[in-house]
Amino acid sequence: MMTYDCIIVGSGPAGLGAAFRLSDLKPDLRILMIDKEKLCTGGLRHDCKMNFTYPVGFPMDCWTGKQAKHYLPMVIERLKPEFMQRVDMETYNKRAERLGVSLLDIRQSHLGTDGGLELIRRLMDELTDRNVEVSLEEKVNDIDPAARRVITSRREIGYRDLILAPGRGGFRFLQRAMAKAAIPFLDNVVDIGIRVETREERFSIVRDYYDPKFNFPHRVRTFCTNSGAAYVVREHYETRDGRKYYSVNGHAYSSSCSRNDMVNFALLKTVTLTEPLASGQDFAEMLGCQAMLLGGNKPIMQRVGDFRLGKRSEAKTFNRDLYDFEPTLPDCTAGDISLAMPAKILKPIWSAMKMLDTIVPGVMHPGTIMYYPEIKLYANKPRFIDEYFKAAENIYLVGDGAGTSRGITGAWASGIRAAEGIVN
């Protein structure tokens, strides 16, 4: 059986951050990075918008501002972002503050889908030059902490230290691994919401601030705004018991999109479950399946004008004619999102829409489309035993799947922290 100094599961930003930092600190270490896909699957590959200001992407239960400030320059050094300008922030801020809304001033860069692919290729080449072994299309099925080995789709491999960075998609794998290593964890927080799509001229703030981060009351926020060859996509997910559902998302800067006049963004509400403690993942998946039931196995879309009148949308109005633009994700069911969304989530989101329309007038045009569901499964919250995200002897858990990040830069910085823990 081959044995490595460190095995990293996942080649997303958390795994990459760990691999680069480990090889910086100890160039002689034998490092193996494994991914079940041909390319990493997360945000580096899809749209690649990067935020370099705390607390965006850095959950405050894992990061202080001081820690983020310490690690962010290392992330910048490796990712080499070109920062985008923000203008008229004072005006937007004043309008927001009057409503009890905050607008975060975030340093951002945006590569888009095509640019993200280029970045991944560059990083992979650099890793190979550093003698980090990368094994793609190899799935880690299980871990055996007592024997310090992982069992993959191809072989068994030994490790001295193990970093698990399987992302949100590896949520179940991580839960199994934590059970195996007797790591206690909580899974009680999810983000549920809608994706809003309209003409760019009706959300013109994107010309001043590419991905504006508004925080509304009741833990509602804007997330992942896209403009410039922007379009809405649906992503396929499967529940623990094999039921399928879609969550919507948004992309931009892709040569595969022929339109250049649209904008989309998510409005998400963070839901924290308390007593009696249920699984956040199960709850979110149940909502996803409910949306599929009502949407005939497709996401639901509704025009703002119909929602205001309390009536469902109909397929015939999704044209350029009556409402003046067609959806960029047409394969959805025209319907009524209020039938599928719990009131406790829908009400604050609708209220946030109205506030946003006061800050950036136009977004509530009757033609604006709301797609549902957009679901973000983040946090298995493991109990860490040190500040380097060590969760058990020789096992470190990082990235979105472990709740140590909520974005590319936070994930990368989490990987660096684990690497430093190993070397220390």
Ligand SMILES: Cc1cc2nc3c(=O)[nH]c(=O)nc-3n(C[C@H](O)[C@H](O)[C@H](O)COP(=O)(O)OP(=O)(O)OC[C@H]3O[C@@H](n4cnc5c(N)ncnc54)[C@H](O)[C@@H]3O)c2cc1C
């Ligand atoms: C469609 C999409 C778009 C996004 N856009 C952005 C964005 O623009 N900006 C931003 O900051 N964030 C974005 N995000 C969020 C961002 O992707 C995550 O915050 C970040 O990628 C988390 O990094 P990670 O390394 O924890 O996980 P990931 O990037 O998800 O990487 C995990 C990797 O582990 C692999 N893996 C999982 N299980 C196993 C296993 N059992 N065996 C082997 N390999 C495994 C997966 O294939 C994957 O490549 C987006 C997410 C998605 C899904």
